[in-house]
Amino acid sequence: MNVNILLVVFVVLSGILGECQGGQLRKNFYRKTCPLAEEIVQNVTWNHVSTNQFLPAKLLRMHFHDCFVRGCDGSVLLNSTANNTAEKDAIPNLSLSGFDVIDDIKASVEKKCPGVVSCADILALAARDSVSFQFNKSMWEVLTGRRDGTISRAREALLNIPAPVFNFTQLKQSFASKNLTVHDLVVLSGSHTIGVGHCNTFSNRLYNFTGKGDQDPSLNATYAQFLKTKCTSLNDTTTTVVMDPGSSLKFDSDYYAILKQHKGLFQSDAALLTGASNIVLELDDNNKFFTEFAQSMKRMGAVEILTGTAGEIRKKCGVVN
Ligand code: HEM
Ligand SMILES: *[C@@H]1O[C@H](CO)[C@@H](O)[C@H](O)[C@H]1NC(C)=O
Ligand SMILES: *[C@@H]1O[C@H](CO)[C@@H](O)[C@H](O)[C@H]1NC(C)=O
Ligand SMILES: *[C@@H]1O[C@H](CO)[C@@H](O)[C@H](O)[C@H]1NC(C)=O
Ligand SMILES: *[C@@H]1O[C@H](CO)[C@@H](O)[C@H](O)[C@H]1NC(C)=O
Ligand SMILES: *[C@@H]1O[C@H](CO)[C@@H](O)[C@H](O)[C@H]1NC(C)=O
Ligand SMILES: *[C@@H]1O[C@H](CO)[C@@H](O)[C@H](O)[C@H]1NC(C)=O
Ligand SMILES: *[C@@H]1O[C@H](CO)[C@@H](O)[C@H](O)[C@H]1NC(C)=O
Ligand SMILES: *[C@@H]1O[C@H](CO)[C@@H](O)[C@H](O)[C@H]1NC(C)=O
Ligand SMILES: *[C@@H]1O[C@H](CO)[C@@H](O)[C@H](O)[C@H]1NC(C)=O
Ligand SMILES: CC(=O)N[C@H]1CO[C@H](CO)[C@@H](O)[C@@H]1O
Numbered sequence: 001m002n003v004n005i006l007l008v009v010f011v012v013l014s015g016i017l018g019e020c021q022g023g024q025l026r027k028n029f030y031r032k033t034c035p036l037a038e039e040i041v042q043n044v045t046w047n048h049v050s051t052n053q054f055l056p057a058k059l060l061r062m063h064f065h066d067c068f069v070r071g072c073d074g075s076v077l078l079n080s081t082a083n084n085t086a087e088k089d090a091i092p093n094l095s096l097s098g099f100d101v102i103d104d105i106k107a108s109v110e111k112k113c114p115g116v117v118s119c120a121d122i123l124a125l126a127a128r129d130s131v132s133f134q135f136n137k138s139m140w141e142v143l144t145g146r147r148d149g150t151i152s153r154a155r156e157a158l159l160n161i162p163a164p165v166f167n168f169t170q171l172k173q174s175f176a177s178k179n180l181t182v183h184d185l186v187v188l189s190g191s192h193t194i195g196v197g198h199c200n201t202f203s204n205r206l207y208n209f210t211g212k213g214d215q216d217p218s219l220n221a222t223y224a225q226f227l228k229t230k231c232t233s234l235n236d237t238t239t240t241v242v243m244d245p246g247s248s249l250k251f252d253s254d255y256y257a258i259l260k261q262h263k264g265l266f267q268s269d270a271a272l273l274t275g276a277s278n279i280v281l282e283l284d285d286n287n288k289f290f291t292e293f294a295q296s297m298k299r300m301g302a303v304e305i306l307t308g309t310a311g312e313i314r315k316k317c318g319v320v321n
Contacts, residue, residue, distance in 0.1 A: 071304025
């Protein structure tokens with residue numbers, strides 16, 4: 001085989017690999033149609049994060065929920081209507097917030113280039129930029145070119161968002177249904193290095209694990225005692241607990257160190273240690289975690305996307321055109 005043929009094979013293979021990673025998404029899709037789009041998103045996001053340090057966790061989780069229900073099509077942003085209960089109003093799973101920030105970013109982008117930049121792309125960029133603020137640089141690449149969906153159903157959120165009581169098999173299946181691997185599952189769960197969980201999402205582990213008033217034996221007993229002082233009963237639905245007690249605002253690989261000490265907050269966190277301990281051990285390192293996170297986010301950000309002429313570019317993220 002001569003060099004030219006090798007080159008052709010290489011180019012074709014890279015094309016196929018690129019296809020698998022991002023589908024028809026591209027780097028800086030709006031370069032010609034709205035050159036300042038990504039800069040505006042970053043600026044407005046950073047302005048908000050500078051006065052709300054809890055925002056990165058909100059937007060990162062919102063992007064995840066968007067991608068897992070009908071793909072990353074901005075459907076999580078749609079409001080309920082008289083005849084439809086939208087994803088964002090699916091009962092407790094969600095406790096999502098930050099929609100007002102997305103609306104504000106969208107308004108700034110619309111002012112510059114009306115009807116060009118999708119809400120789905122804005123959410124993907126804002127999730128990246130909000131987490132990146134503390135590093136003063138972009139922590140992962142976001143390909144763009146997503147279009148906005150027009151359908152948002154609460155029932156689909158309940159069916160597609162993995163539950164905190166899921167075991168490893170269920171988590172693996174949930175991610176596989178989005179063409180994401182066990183490696184993606186463990187890497188993306190590292191998002192739980194920032195943010196909070198409500199007591200009712202894990203208090204069964206403290207008070208009634210098997211229905212006999214018992215505690216989850218896989219939860220660090222010392223830590224369980226501490227958690228019981230925060231969540232004093234099974235029916236507390238309002239108190240929140242940080243998931244990374246040492247540095248709940250800092251985006252780092254602490255999550256994996258926490259898992260190793262059996263202090264993962266949800267059963268789904270603890271399940272990773274039993275189901276994929278080798279990956280947990282591997283990721284307990286900032287550089288390794290950041291590198292892998294960037295790749296898995298690219299894969300999650302391409303799940304079931306609408307591109308080309310599919311869907312629409314919403315004028316307002318909360319309502320279809
Ligand atoms: C693997 C399955 C997952 C399960 C079962 C799960 C479950 C949960 C639950 C129950 C909460 C607490 C919500 C609350 O009580 O307010 C939470 C918070 C959070 N999750 Fe996950 N999650 C998973 C994966 C992910 C992924 C893939 C991401 C992002 C890529 C993510 C990002 C977050 C963030 C940032 C928070 C904190 C939100 C806040 O502070 O308001 N999670 N997750
Ligand atoms: C974004 O913010 C930077 C720094 O404050 C500023 O120089 C730049 O002009 C802003 N860009 C846009 C498009 O607003
Ligand atoms: C839902 O209601 C809107 C008006 O609020 C209407 O335009 C739309 O056709 C209705 N959709 C269905 C499926 O009934
Ligand atoms: C953030 O990065 C910009 C450009 O990369 C640089 O000009 C600025 O000094 C940095 N700010 C801080 C606080 O390091
Ligand atoms: C995981 O949960 C499912 C549903 O509750 C159950 O059928 C399955 O046996 C569990 N798997 C393991 C390995 O515990
Ligand atoms: C997963 O990949 C298969 C085969 O390429 C494709 O048919 C399916 O639509 C993909 N599913 C998702 C959720 O991306
Ligand atoms: C614990 O779970 C069992 C079985 O589901 C239930 O009968 C019991 O009422 C629960 N205890 C409390 C305090 O909720
Ligand atoms: C919560 O549960 C405790 C018992 O665990 C009970 O005494 C209390 O009345 C419950 N509170 C509410 C608001 O249901
Ligand atoms: C439980 O947590 C303590 C620190 O709070 C730690 O020293 C211990 O090793 C942990 N136990 C297990 C089984 O990981
Ligand atoms: C969606 O609902 C929120 C909260 O009720 C509201 O603030 C926002 O203006 C609505 N968006 C649209 C486009 O109607
Ligand atoms: C994923 C998740 O937490 N699902 C829950 C959403 O809320 C319904 C109704 O309370 C629960 O049954 C689901 O388990």
